[in-house]
Amino acid sequence: MRYRHGYFESMNVGKGMLAGLIAGAAGTYVMTKMQPHIKQWTEEMVGGCGSGGSGESELSGGGESSAPATEQVATAVAEPVVQRELSRAExxxxxxxxxYGFGTVMGGVYGVMAEVAPPITGLVGLPAGALLFAVADEAAVPAAGLSDPPSETPMKTHLHGLVSHLVYGATVEICRKILRPLI
Known part of the structure; x- marks a missing residue:
């Protein structure tokens, strides 16, 4: 694969990371704001297909009473430090x-990868969003015991997670592409 003329002279991993971190925060914000709409759309598209789960977001734990994976992580980290049970607000x-921390850091990783391997930015970040969904939601979160295995997760939950991460990936790439020349 050929890189554009003069590419290596303009490559700056630090600037790419900074642009990616900012873009990652923006991508997380947009994804979060879009999730209610995505959930409604996936309910309409899939309906009752794959019933048996809660239909919550891709970060839900195992079953209706389980906390989202992000809450489980926050609780596991914070409670030993503060030596008490966290309140609902906490x-x-x-x-x-x-x-937001995870989304921001993943944006930073993407920004570095965009500097080192520009083809990763193809298709407006959609492949990167899909990859993040597959690695995080479909593999790492279940492997850590923070959600049910993918085989026990309703189809609408998979679809919701995938579409959410496609929104994230596209937003990160659009923001990164705008920000990178300004840094």
């Missing part, structure tokens, strides 16, 4: 911190 805050 768990919600922690869940958001984990969600």
């Amino acid at each position: 768990r919600e805050f922690g869940s958001n911190a984990v969600h």
Whole structure:
């Protein structure tokens, strides 16, 4: 694969990371704001297909009473530090911190990859969003015991997670592409 003329002279991993971090935060924000609409759309598209689960977002834990994976992580990290059970408001805050922190860091990784291997930015970041969905939601979160295995997860939950991460990937790439020349 050929790179554009003068590419290596303009490559700057630090600037790429900074643009990616900012874009990752923006992507997480847009994804979060779009999730209610995505959930409604996936309910209409899939309906009752794959019934047996809660139909919550891709970050839901195993079953209706389980907390989202982000809340489980926040609780596991914070409770030993503060040596008490977190309040509902603290768990919600922690869940958001984990969600935005992860999305921001993944944006930074994407920004570095965009500097080192520009083809990754193809198709407006959609493949990167799909890859993040597959690795995080379909593999890492279930492997860590933070959600049911993919085989036990309703189809609408998979679709919701995939579409959410496609929104994230596209937003990150659009923002990164705008920000990178300004940094």
